[in-house]
Amino acid sequence: MKDSKLMSKFQICLSGFRTMKLTAVALVFAALSFPSSAMAQSFSCAVSQGTPYCQYTGKLSRVYINDDNLMLLYLESNIDLSVVSASGYGGVSGNYAAAYLTSTNPSFSEYLYSTALTALAGDKTVSIQMRGTQSGLLKIDRIWIYK
Numbered sequence: 108m109k110d111s112k113l114m115s116k117f118q119i120c121l122s123g124f125r126t127m128k129l130t131a132v133a134l135v136f137a138a139l140s141f142p143s144s145a146m147a148q149s150f151s152c153a154v155s156q157g158t159p160y161c162q163y164t165g166k167l168s169r170v171y172i173n174d175d176n177l178m179l180l181y182l183e184s185n186i187d188l189s190v191v192s193a194s195g196y197g198g199v200s201g202n203y204a205a206a207y208l209t210s211t212n213p214s215f216s217e218y219l220y221s222t223a224l225t226a227l228a229g230d231k232t233v234s235i236q237m238r239g240t241q242s243g244l245l246k247i248d249r250i251w252i253y254k
Contacts, residue, residue: 150186152194159194161186161245163205164234170223176209177242178216180223180235191245198240206241219250226252 148165163182171179185202192199209216226233232253237245 148184150190152190158238159196160236160238160248161191161194162234162236164232166230166232167223167227170227172220178207178209178220179204180247196240196245199243199245201244204244205235205237205247206244207247208241219247222250222252
């Protein structure tokens with residue numbers, strides 16, 4: 108009799124522990140899901156050591172590459188061309204994407220493409236820094252991907 112009461116209390120405790128464990132796992136999963144979606148989109152230009160650069164932080168809507176070695180990362184929100192021209196970049200007419208000519212640096216191109224695809228597939232936020240122009244768009248210089 109004593110053993111069955113003890114066993115019953117143990118099962119109730121074990122059941123409560125499983126519920127707490129599942130709740131904790133769900134909370135951790137939810138917390139990890141929010142950082143990238145909570146990060147606001149932004150665009151700005153500045154000058155560093157006499158060289159202008161622009162930076163977009165947000166999500167990508169698509170990635171494009173053609174046989175002329177031109178890669179485009181389409182931005183989820185358009186960039187402000189008045190900010191671009193005020194920073195000293197002329198000839199930029201596209202506010203929807205950033206460009207990179209893959210033949211410039213094939214090794215960097217592979218990393219850029221894989222990072223962009225990872226961000227797109229995982230719906231992750233990126234920061235793209237751009238210096239110079241390429242095909243009427245800002246030229247990609249570096250990329251960060253966030254959780």
